[in-house]
Structure formats: structure tokens, C-alpha cells
Amino acid sequence: MTDWLDPVRAALDASPTQVQFFVRDDDAGWDDDGLDRLLDRCAAHDVHIDIAVIPVELDSGLATSLRARAATGLVHLHQHGFRHVNHENNGRKYEFGPSRSHDQQLADIAQGRELIDEHLHPYVDSVFTPP
Numbered sequence: 001m002t003d004w005l006d007p008v009r010a011a012l013d014a015s016p017t018q019v020q021f022f023v024r025d026d027d028a029g030w031d032d033d034g035l036d037r038l039l040d041r042c043a044a045h046d047v048h049i050d051i052a053v054i055p056v057e058l059d060s061g062l063a064t065s066l067r068a069r070a071a072t073g074l075v076h077l078h079q080h081g082f083r084h085v086n087h088e089n090n091g092r093k094y095e096f097g098p099s100r101s102h103d104q105q106l107a108d109i110a111q112g113r114e115l116i117d118e119h120l121h122p123y124v125d126s127v128f129t130p131p
Contacts, residue, residue, distance in 0.1 A: 022048040026080055026129070028066070029057020039069055052080030052129050053120070055112035063119035070123035077120055078127035082112035096130045 012019055025038055028051045035051070042049045051066065069075040086093040087100050096105045109128060116124050 022050060022076075024050040024052065026052040026131075027054060027057075027084065028052060028077075028080070029054040029059075029062060029084075032062055032065075036065070039075060043069070043072070043074060046074065048074050048076065050076045050078065050125075053077055053116055053124075054080050054082075054084045054131075055115040056083045058115060058119050060119070067120060067123055070120070075123075076125055077116075077123050078125045078129060079109075079112055079116050080129050081131040082108040084131045094130075 023038075023042060025035065028035055039049065039051075041047075053066070066075065066077060070077055081095045083095065085095055088094050088097050089099065096108070113128075
């Protein structure tokens with residue numbers, strides 16, 4: 001085991017009551033094999049996980065897998081940006097940053113929501129996480 005989680009383990013072990021938690025994974029659509037391994041591990045331990053899905057990276061195979069896993073009630077899905085690309089020329093990287101108009105950003109969010117709903121309905125939560 002790695003020791004970077006030692007403080008978390010110690011806090012959980014010291015808690016006088018049961019601690020509820022969930023896991024979140026960003027960037028669904030990239031490294032599907034890694035995501036499958038993570039989802040298998042969470043399922044084996046009945047741990048809830050929230051998956052932030054990049055709409056344009058969602059293909060039919062991933063969508064089928066995520067819908068099946070979400071049907072168990074342990075996997076929760078939400079929108080993570082649109083393309084997960086940087087639109088800034090300088091400074092911090094943003095997909096939804098100051099170099100693009102409010103209307104451009106809203107159009108991307110809406111188009112991404114349509115893609116996610118098309119592939120993952122009815123398992124998508126009304127949550128948006130910008131990359």
C-alpha cells in the first residue's frame with residue numbers, strides 16, 4: 001500500500017462512528033481501461049463513485065458500460081465540460097474561461113448536456129463540473 005493515504009486511514013480508524021464517503025473520478029472518456037478497473041474496485045467494496053464524463057469523449061461502448069454500472073445505484077454520472085480543451089492563450093488553462101463569451105460557454109454546456117443525455121439518460125445527475 002502507498003503511504004500517501006496514511007492520514008486518511010488514521011482519521012477513519014480513529015473515528016468513533018462510521019464515516020460515509022464517495023469517490024469521484026474525472027475525465028471519463030480518457031483511459032477507459034483504468035476507469036473500468038476503478039469501477040470494478042469500487043463495486044467490489046460497495047463504494048459509491050461519481051464519474052465526471054467528458055461529453056465529446058463518450059462513445060457507445062463507454063456509454064453502454066456506464067449505463068449498466070449506473071443502474072446498480074453505486075455509479076453516479078455528471079457532465080465534465082464539453083471537450084476538455086484549453087481556450088486560453090495565456091495564464092491558467094480554462095475550457096470555460098474569460099477569453100470566450102458567456103454565450104459561447106453556454107452553447108458548449110448545452111451541446112455537451114445533449115450528448116450526455118443522448119447516451120446516458122436517465123442516469124445523469126444535474127451537475128456540471130468545468131475542467
